[in-house]
Amino acid sequence: MVRRVDGTTAAVWVEVARAATVTVRLTDDGGAWSAPTFAVHGHHYALVEVDGLPRDTRVPYEVLVDDDVCWPAPAATFPPSTLAARADDAPVRLAFGSCRTSVPHDDVHHLTHGVDALRTYALALADGEAGQAPDLLLLLGDQVYADATSAEMREFIEARRDISAEPGDELADFEEYAHLYRLAWGEPALRWLLSWLPSLMIFDDHDVRDDWNTSLSWRRQMEATSWWHGRIVAALGSYWVYQHLGNMSATERAEDPLWAELRRRQEAAPGTEVDLTDAVDAFAERADREPESYRWSYTHPLGGSRLVVVDSRAARELEPARRSMLDDDETAWLDEQLTGDVEHLLVATSLPFLLPMGLHRVEALDEALAEGRLGRHLARAAEWLRQELDLEHWGAFSRSFTAVAQMVTEVADGRRGAAPSSVLFLSGDVHFSYITEVDRESGSRMLQLVCSPIRNPLPRALRAFAALGSHGARPLGALLSRLARLPEPPWRWHGIAGPWFDNNLAVLEVDGEQLRTVWLGGRVVGASEDRPDLVAVADLELDVPPAGTAHRRPLARVHRDGRRGLLARLRRRTGRRR
Template identity: 55%
Template sequence: MSTGTTPAGLGPETAQGLLLGPMLRHVDNTSASIWVETAMACTVEVRCGADSWQAATFGAHGHHYALVEVSGLKAGTVRPYTVHLNGKRVWPIEDGFPDSMIATLDPAKEPRLAFGSCRTSVPHDEAGNRTHGVDAMRAYALSMAGLEHGRWPDLALFLGDQVYADSTSLEMQEFIRRRRNIKEAPGEELKDYEEYAHLYSLAWSDPANRWLLSTLPSAMMFDDHDIRDDWNSSLEWKREMQKTGWWHERMVSGIGSYWIYQHLGNLSPDQRAADPLWRRIAAHTGTGELDLTAELDEFAERVDAEPESHSWSYCRDWDAVRLIVVDSRAARTLDPGRRALLDPTELAWLDGRMRGGFRHLLIGTSLPFLLPMGLHHVESWDEAISSGSRRSLRGWLGERLRRTFDLEHWAAFQSSFQEVARFATEVADGKRGPVPQTVTFLSGDVHFSYVSEVERQGGSRILQAVCSPIRNPLPRFLRYFAAALALGPAVPFGAWMASQAHVPNPPFAWSGIKGPWFDNCLAIIEATGDGLEISWVTGVVRDGDHMHPRLDTVEVASLRARGDHTHSPES
């Protein structure tokens, strides 16, 4: 274990050139991926005892990064590791946290996952906790460091809004003011790659969270605030953004930085080997550092103009569990005549992976697939009235309501909702392979947590579990609005509104099992022999010690398989 006191922050002075990371990203039975940002071009080395692996840094917009592929490990082992830059050890540092570990997957154990979304980057002192609540991720990190909260997860899945490009903290605004006139567009929002890089540093450099991300494998998916609120909510919204003088640079910077800071580590070694940008990095044999700036910006411009040219979704299989993480934000078709949450390429990709044969099929999507039914009906109604002429009162009203109340989830893209509902039902009915115990959607975004279930007889349970926010609580007056839409009286009224707009009925009904609750939370989901168990944990300040919150359990859901559940053959 490292010793010493926890510093207020980390930088070149304390980490000797290691600016951010190490972050433990994709891990399987025999390999691990470790990502870093450094202060200079160098060779990054990861050592586990006598074994070592190296990678040269690559550059982008004046920053330096490396992803070291650690291979040849044994399944089910836990090994401490160190990081060296040009041969000099820079990690771990003397900060009071345990050594960072690589824990490879153990096929004999059921997987355990943490998940959540929506986390703002503000200080963890009394003032920050008063405005944004305790960071549930940080409270969990402190609990893990003290070995107080049971078995560590095999993966932390962050389902969007890990950075807020459009709602910045005072610290971020100070950085912006040092670079440009904050009174000129885009004002307090992010403008370029340099500002994105600083925002990621604010999000991930707190010592407790930095240690957590160095030892707990993570997977990520963006949502709207990673770029801007309501990103791709409608064609009219997109056209308005494109008319501004700053949107193009925001998109190129947001997508490019997402590829480096979040997406690259989502990929397995085989998936990375198929990525054109990574192939360019891997093929570089020159004497100097590869500067990826031009190619990264070209890639981001192309993906923005042609979303079908790249998929951000990915899939991971454990022995008895499949996790599909699907992009529900960038892969949208916004033309009112073809409006869809998933474009044809993305829908076909999801269709091919929605299969039985696993004990549990988990679908990670930043936006809840099953909203509280009252809200689902309101969103489907709003889509219907917004589809008319923008010059009509109905069309104008629908667009205004959509943006004001964020009415742009799966329910507001009815064609996609109906298709994915069919996929889920066919899996649950055994039409796509042996029947799982559960088909479970894992989501965030809405700033409250809950569990819902489709009302059906036989086959798999179809569930929706939401954990949101990790740290960005919903204002109190909006909590009442959200709770009202989750309760019974809102459902028939919303259904009536949808029927008046001639919206097709949902293919099934669903209702809440638990929730909603509005605490900052991180959820822990574990496959058991006869179902799933999910617990939501939150940070609580004791005796005024804001820097060392304790971890409390908010709610537990034991989701057992049906008594008549069997693994039936495909029909």
């Protein structure tokens, strides 16, 4: 997997079957970089740092395990895997989305889970039918589902242990996480895409368990079980290995305590594969017990813009008197990252910062009731609703919502450096997609873009509820908030596009002050079940006037038929069109 590409340096992450030296070799000029494997719970990994990549040019590479070329596979039918460093002045193209279940791609599972938007996009890119490729894939949570396992995953679990005992057919340990990641990323089209397109990631609840860290009550329920400790240690340890290790820059990795321990052990025993199992488990246990001991959030430059990826799960403060989405240390870190002097500021958080306003008010009300605003009986009912209906987004952590909104307002008003053209929140989680805009007369535009799910559609019975929350819940939420005497939110915002419920992957293009977006999905009507057509779920051009001017132009032009907008424009560049 090609992970973070910084400047002319790329991180290539590899899992192999045995202890070895892994080499990444450019096939054009023979440049090569190597790293020894390290072991965790009997699995073998390496991360190879490649530097000196040419700008704006794709160069093919191959992976050697010891002296044997193991990638690309001898019978590979996909284009060569390549590495590329983007030109500094080129437009930024970012694909993003969340929530992807790993089930077969056949007619039965297309009916139950829909068409896999990420796999469809991979096949279209490989065939040259998706237009100009993005620079980066940002996966915003629920890369794997530890608590809702597929038939194939359950078969693996049942071969190891009795599923009549807790935690049943949910994941129990690192070995099961390793197999789940193999199922999620091992399908040929995905293996090729992840070897070709740089990726960054952040977890959400299902990477661990539904409602992870919703409240102190939820946390105590989990800690009372026989299996939670093993789950959280395996979840965070495997997340560091499979996801977070590739999120860091080379400099950040060198300062990472677990990576530093690996390097120390390698230097103490050269030529021997280091077993890092004990250190990974101890690290994960501490990261759960003392969230302030480790930071999962990170930043990434995007040309003249900046991406800030925020952990909205592990860094929570759950004590009712101090309840916050982000603890004090995380809040202070985010405060330092949210600055101007960039073209666009992108803030990625798995949970939407801006839900539809009616739903935001409902969640804020539920938080107040659960904290005892109107008595103990209503507090118990509100806690039950919070867990049953997933009422645990930013609106349900009012202290953090207000603090972050204030930070972003200062950025957008030019009080933290020159105001960017826009502040964009990128999110997933909710299993429907939409765009909202904060009501402002001047300064930076503030937009929330949500892309969810990649493959895990919202049941039809719940779509009406989500649509009601996007439109009809606004007056009800306002009325209930007044009755409970809740303070008004620091912003007001309104819907621009959506909601739509298709499986999809969003592609955002940032070109100077201009923003263009397209939500892409797959369709099998008239196509092979195994080779879906790539279709535009929604295709939008976002008008972003210069910072400091009044916001009076139409924000978005929506092209649902795919004949205009970003998707068509990208296809015209390559001479291909569906």
